[in-house]
Amino acid sequence: MSEPVLSVRDLVVEIPTRHGVLRPVDGVSYDIAAGEILGVVGESGAGKSMTGNAVIGLLDRPARIASGEVLLQGQPIHQLQGAALRKLRGRHMGMIFQDPLTSLNPLLTVGDQLTETIQEHLDLSASQAHERAIAALDEVGIPAARQRIDSYPHEFSGGMRQRVVIALALCAEPELIIADEPTTALDVSVQAQIIALLRRLCRERGVAVMLVTHDMGVIAEAADRVAVMYAGRLAELGPVREVVTQARHPYTAGLMASTPVASQGQKRLRQIPGAMPRLDAVPAGCAFHPRCERAQARCRQAPGPTLQACDGRAACWFPITHEQEATL
Amino acid sequence: MSALIRVENLVRDFDVSKPWLNRVIERLPRAKLRAVADVSFEIEERSVYALVGESGSGKSTIGRIIAGLIPASAGRVVIDGVDIVDQGGPDAVRSELQMIFQDPYASLNPRWKVRDIIAEPVAVRGERTQGLAEKLLEQVGLSATDAGKFPHEFSGGQRQRICIARALASNPKIIICDEPTSALDVSVQSQVLNLMSDLREEMGLTYLFISHDLTVVRHMADRIGVLYLGSLVEEAPRDRLFDAPKHPYTRMLFDAAPRMDAFGREVDPPKGEIPDAINPPPGCPYHPRCPLATQICKEEHPAPRMIGETRVRCHHAE
Amino acid sequence: MSDHQIEIETRRTPGRLARAWNGDLAYSFRHSPVAMISAFMVALLVLSAVFAPWIAPHNPFDPGSLNLMNGFTPPGEPNAFTGEVFLLGTDDQGRDVFSTILYGMRISLLVGFSAVMLAMVIGVVLGLLAGYLGGWIESVIMRIADIQLTFPAILVAMLIFGVAKGITPPEYRDQMAIYVLILAIGLSDWVQFARVVRGATLVEKNREYVEAARLVGRRPFSIMIRHILPNALNAVLVIATISLALAIIAEATLSFLGVGAPPTKPSLGTLIRIGQGYMFSGEWWILLFPALTLLALALSINLLGDWLRDALNPRLR
Structure with missing residues (x-):
C-alpha cells in the first residue's frame, strides 16, 4: 500500500486545569489511506471530536498536543501554527461540522464563500474560480447550481446547507476531509443522502475521510475501517465488517449488543453497567475494567493495554475470540 | 381493553406571522403553520404507543397537547373519559399524566436539589413528601443519598433517571416520553430503556413514546403511528408495520435508516426533503417525493382507510 | 451548571x-489581582463609611464642634491660629475634610445602594412579568422602558427630583432630599434590570424544567419566583454591581448640580461642588480629596462588577 494520507502516531492531547492535567486523547495512533473512510466512533467524552480537532489544529486553548505526531502525506503538521496552518486547512484538509450554519458566513452568498476559498488556495482568475464554484455545487448534488450560487446560506434547507459545507470543504481539492458528526443534526432521509454523497466523493476523488460520529449505524454503512474510542484511548481498530460482527474488545461488543437492533425480539436490551469515567477519574490500567465482566487482576494494573501491546486490533488483554463469540 | 387516551381529529395551528407593523408595511397576510392536521388515534391502557416522524412532523406538538402544555386548535383529546379540550382544561387529569423530556440537562432546574425536583409534583399539591425522593431514587437505580445533591453532579443518563423518578412521584397512569433517549449515548440509552420497560411492568403504566429513532421505537412500542407534516400517514401494530409497511413514506423511512448490517450499502438515497410546513403541498403532503404519486395525489388528501390491521392515508397503498 | x-x-x-x-x-x-485589589478597596471604603462616627476625628454635622478659625487649614499643617492639625485639611467653615469625606461617603453609599435596590425590585418584577407572560403586558412594559432609555438617566432623575421638590412643603425639603434622591435615581435605573431579567426569563421559560413545573400544575407566579428567578440572579447580580457605581456617580452629579443632598448633609457630590469654588484660589484640598474618594469608590466597584460579569459568564470559562 502506498503512503497513508494521514498518519497519527501516539497522539496525546492534554488540558491543564486546576484539578490536574486531563488527557482527553491518550496515545492514539491510526492511518487513513487515500479513498478510505475511517470511522471514529465513541460515546460522548470518548475524545473522538478532540482527536479530529487536534489533527486540523483547531484545539481550543488550553488544550494542546502534548506528544505524538500528526503526519499529512508524510509531512509533520502538529507543530504548525498561524498562517502555515491556515494555508494547510482548506488546501489540504477540509472540514465538515455538525451544524452547517456555524461553518457558513450568513452575510456572504454561497458563491462568494466558495470563490474566496478557491482563490485563496488555488491560482485561478475570478471567473475561473466562479466556474469552479458552480462545478463544486453541482458535484455535491445541488440542483440548478448556476442559479443558486448567489443565494445566502439561510435560503437553503438543512440538507442543502450541509451539501454546501461539503462543497466548501472540497472546492480546493484537499487530500483529507474531517467530518465531525456531519449527519447528526439531519433527518433520516437527508442523512442517507449525505452519507451516499460522502461515499461517492471519497470513491471518485480518492479523498481520505475521517468520519467522527456516535452512530454505529452510520459507521457501518459509510466507513471502510472503524476506530472505537473509549476514555481518550483506542479500544479497537479494524475493518468495519469485522469490528461490527466480530467485536474483540468487550466494550465494542457491549456497544453493539446494546443497540436496540441487535437485541431484536428480546424483552430487555443488553446493557453495559455504569458510565464512561470522567476525564479526571480515569481508572488505572484498562480504562474499561470497572464496567467489564471479563476483567481480571492484570486489567487493573498499569500500564493498560494498547493496540500495539495486544494483537493490533483490540486494546484488551483478554479479547473476545471468535470461538467464544460463537458460543455466546 | 379500553382506550385510555382517545385523540380525535386533532388540529393545531401556530401563528407564524411577522409582527403587526411588518405585516402592515409589507402587506403580508397572517401566516399559519399547521403542525398537527386532523390526527386521530387511541392508546390502550397499559400499552406503549409510539409516534415516529422526522423534524416538523408534529409528533412533539401532539405530545404537548395531550400533556396540556399547549391548547389544541380543534378536535378532542379524551383522557380516561375526560375531554381535556372542552372540559375545563387539563387540571382534571393532571395527576394521572406525566412527561419525560428529551434534554436531561434542561429538564432539571440547576438551582434545585434533587430531592425538591423529584418531590415537586407532590409538593405542588400540598401533600407530604417526606422520604418520597429517596424511595423513588432507589426505584430508578440511584442511591437515596443522591437526594441532597444538585443536578450538575450527575451524568446525562443519571439525570434522565432523576426525570423518570420525578415523573413517577405523583403516581401517574400515563407517561408521555418525548425523545427520552435521543440525547443519550447508546450504552446509557439501553439502561434507560430497560428501566422504562421494567417500571411499566411493575406499575402498569401506559406510555406515549415520541421518537425519530426507528430502532428504539421498534424495541419499545406495541403500536406505532407514523407522522409526516402533521398527518398520521400510517398506523399499525409494531410487527405489522415493520413487516409490511404500506405507506411509501414509511417504506422510505425504513430504507433510509442506517443499518448495522448494511456495510457499504449502495442504494439510491431518498429524494427531496420535508417541504415547508407553512406552504404545504396540496393534496397528499408526500406527493412531491413519492414514487407512486399520480394526478389524484396532487389534488386530494387521501382519507384514512384500513388494510388489514393497518390504517393508512394513501391513494395507492395496497 | x-x-x-x-x-x-x-x-x-x-x-x-x-x-x-x-x-x-x-x-x-x-x-485575579484586579478583583482582589478592588474588593479590598470597596471593603475599606464601605467599612470606613459605616464606622465613620467612630473613625472620624470630628463630627462635621455638629455645628457646636466647629471653629470658624480653623477654616482653610492646609492638609497636615498646624492651623495658624489654633495650632490644630488636620490630616486632609479643612474647608471654609473649618470642617475637617477627612471627616466630611467619611460622612459624605455614608450618604453617597446609602443613596446609591438604596436606589439600586429600588431599581432592582422594580426591574426584576417588571422583567419577570414581561418575559413570562408576554403579550400586551410585555409590549407595554418594554415600550415604556424603550421610551425611558431615549432620555439620559440623569435627566429623568432631575425631572423626578424637580416634581418631588415641587410637591413637598419647603420645611421638609432638606429632610426629604435624600429620599427623593433615592427615588429619582432608582426610577431612572430600573430599565437595565428589566431588560436583563426579561432576556433571562425568555431563555429559561422555554427550558424543559419549566414545562415540567407547568405540567404538575404549578401556577405562573410560583414558576416565576421559584424556578426562573433563581436562574436569572447571576445576571441581576452583575447589573446591580455596575449600577451601584453608576448610581453613586449619578448621586454625585445631582448633588454637584445642586439638586441633590443639601450642604447641611453633604454627600461626596456636594463636597465636590463646595470644593470647586476654591479650586483656583489655592485651597485645592477641599476639591481634590472628595473627588479622589469618589473616583476610587466608583472605579473599584466597577472593576469588581467587570470581574464578576466575566467570572459568571459560562461562555468565557
Whole structure:
C-alpha cells in the first residue's frame, strides 16, 4: 500500500486545569489511506471530536498536543501554527461540522464563500474560480447550481446547507476531509443522502475521510475501517465488517449488543453497567475494567493495554475470540 | 381493553406571522403553520404507543397537547373519559399524566436539589413528601443519598433517571416520553430503556413514546403511528408495520435508516426533503417525493382507510 | 451548571462555605489581582463609611464642634491660629475634610445602594412579568422602558427630583432630599434590570424544567419566583454591581448640580461642588480629596462588577 494520507502516531492531547492535567486523547495512533473512510466512533467524552480537532489544529486553548505526531502525506503538521496552518486547512484538509450554519458566513452568498476559498488556495482568475464554484455545487448534488450560487446560506434547507459545507470543504481539492458528526443534526432521509454523497466523493476523488460520529449505524454503512474510542484511548481498530460482527474488545461488543437492533425480539436490551469515567477519574490500567465482566487482576494494573501491546486490533488483554463469540 | 387516551381529529395551528407593523408595511397576510392536521388515534391502557416522524412532523406538538402544555386548535383529546379540550382544561387529569423530556440537562432546574425536583409534583399539591425522593431514587437505580445533591453532579443518563423518578412521584397512569433517549449515548440509552420497560411492568403504566429513532421505537412500542407534516400517514401494530409497511413514506423511512448490517450499502438515497410546513403541498403532503404519486395525489388528501390491521392515508397503498 | 450558582444561595453551613471557597467563583477571584485589589478597596471604603462616627476625628454635622478659625487649614499643617492639625485639611467653615469625606461617603453609599435596590425590585418584577407572560403586558412594559432609555438617566432623575421638590412643603425639603434622591435615581435605573431579567426569563421559560413545573400544575407566579428567578440572579447580580457605581456617580452629579443632598448633609457630590469654588484660589484640598474618594469608590466597584460579569459568564470559562 502506498503512503497513508494521514498518519497519527501516539497522539496525546492534554488540558491543564486546576484539578490536574486531563488527557482527553491518550496515545492514539491510526492511518487513513487515500479513498478510505475511517470511522471514529465513541460515546460522548470518548475524545473522538478532540482527536479530529487536534489533527486540523483547531484545539481550543488550553488544550494542546502534548506528544505524538500528526503526519499529512508524510509531512509533520502538529507543530504548525498561524498562517502555515491556515494555508494547510482548506488546501489540504477540509472540514465538515455538525451544524452547517456555524461553518457558513450568513452575510456572504454561497458563491462568494466558495470563490474566496478557491482563490485563496488555488491560482485561478475570478471567473475561473466562479466556474469552479458552480462545478463544486453541482458535484455535491445541488440542483440548478448556476442559479443558486448567489443565494445566502439561510435560503437553503438543512440538507442543502450541509451539501454546501461539503462543497466548501472540497472546492480546493484537499487530500483529507474531517467530518465531525456531519449527519447528526439531519433527518433520516437527508442523512442517507449525505452519507451516499460522502461515499461517492471519497470513491471518485480518492479523498481520505475521517468520519467522527456516535452512530454505529452510520459507521457501518459509510466507513471502510472503524476506530472505537473509549476514555481518550483506542479500544479497537479494524475493518468495519469485522469490528461490527466480530467485536474483540468487550466494550465494542457491549456497544453493539446494546443497540436496540441487535437485541431484536428480546424483552430487555443488553446493557453495559455504569458510565464512561470522567476525564479526571480515569481508572488505572484498562480504562474499561470497572464496567467489564471479563476483567481480571492484570486489567487493573498499569500500564493498560494498547493496540500495539495486544494483537493490533483490540486494546484488551483478554479479547473476545471468535470461538467464544460463537458460543455466546 | 379500553382506550385510555382517545385523540380525535386533532388540529393545531401556530401563528407564524411577522409582527403587526411588518405585516402592515409589507402587506403580508397572517401566516399559519399547521403542525398537527386532523390526527386521530387511541392508546390502550397499559400499552406503549409510539409516534415516529422526522423534524416538523408534529409528533412533539401532539405530545404537548395531550400533556396540556399547549391548547389544541380543534378536535378532542379524551383522557380516561375526560375531554381535556372542552372540559375545563387539563387540571382534571393532571395527576394521572406525566412527561419525560428529551434534554436531561434542561429538564432539571440547576438551582434545585434533587430531592425538591423529584418531590415537586407532590409538593405542588400540598401533600407530604417526606422520604418520597429517596424511595423513588432507589426505584430508578440511584442511591437515596443522591437526594441532597444538585443536578450538575450527575451524568446525562443519571439525570434522565432523576426525570423518570420525578415523573413517577405523583403516581401517574400515563407517561408521555418525548425523545427520552435521543440525547443519550447508546450504552446509557439501553439502561434507560430497560428501566422504562421494567417500571411499566411493575406499575402498569401506559406510555406515549415520541421518537425519530426507528430502532428504539421498534424495541419499545406495541403500536406505532407514523407522522409526516402533521398527518398520521400510517398506523399499525409494531410487527405489522415493520413487516409490511404500506405507506411509501414509511417504506422510505425504513430504507433510509442506517443499518448495522448494511456495510457499504449502495442504494439510491431518498429524494427531496420535508417541504415547508407553512406552504404545504396540496393534496397528499408526500406527493412531491413519492414514487407512486399520480394526478389524484396532487389534488386530494387521501382519507384514512384500513388494510388489514393497518390504517393508512394513501391513494395507492395496497 | 457550576458550583458558583449554589454558592450564592447556600452560605449557611461550614461545609457549603468550604465548598464555595473551592468553587469556580472563588478560584477565579483568587487568581485575579484586579478583583482582589478592588474588593479590598470597596471593603475599606464601605467599612470606613459605616464606622465613620467612630473613625472620624470630628463630627462635621455638629455645628457646636466647629471653629470658624480653623477654616482653610492646609492638609497636615498646624492651623495658624489654633495650632490644630488636620490630616486632609479643612474647608471654609473649618470642617475637617477627612471627616466630611467619611460622612459624605455614608450618604453617597446609602443613596446609591438604596436606589439600586429600588431599581432592582422594580426591574426584576417588571422583567419577570414581561418575559413570562408576554403579550400586551410585555409590549407595554418594554415600550415604556424603550421610551425611558431615549432620555439620559440623569435627566429623568432631575425631572423626578424637580416634581418631588415641587410637591413637598419647603420645611421638609432638606429632610426629604435624600429620599427623593433615592427615588429619582432608582426610577431612572430600573430599565437595565428589566431588560436583563426579561432576556433571562425568555431563555429559561422555554427550558424543559419549566414545562415540567407547568405540567404538575404549578401556577405562573410560583414558576416565576421559584424556578426562573433563581436562574436569572447571576445576571441581576452583575447589573446591580455596575449600577451601584453608576448610581453613586449619578448621586454625585445631582448633588454637584445642586439638586441633590443639601450642604447641611453633604454627600461626596456636594463636597465636590463646595470644593470647586476654591479650586483656583489655592485651597485645592477641599476639591481634590472628595473627588479622589469618589473616583476610587466608583472605579473599584466597577472593576469588581467587570470581574464578576466575566467570572459568571459560562461562555468565557
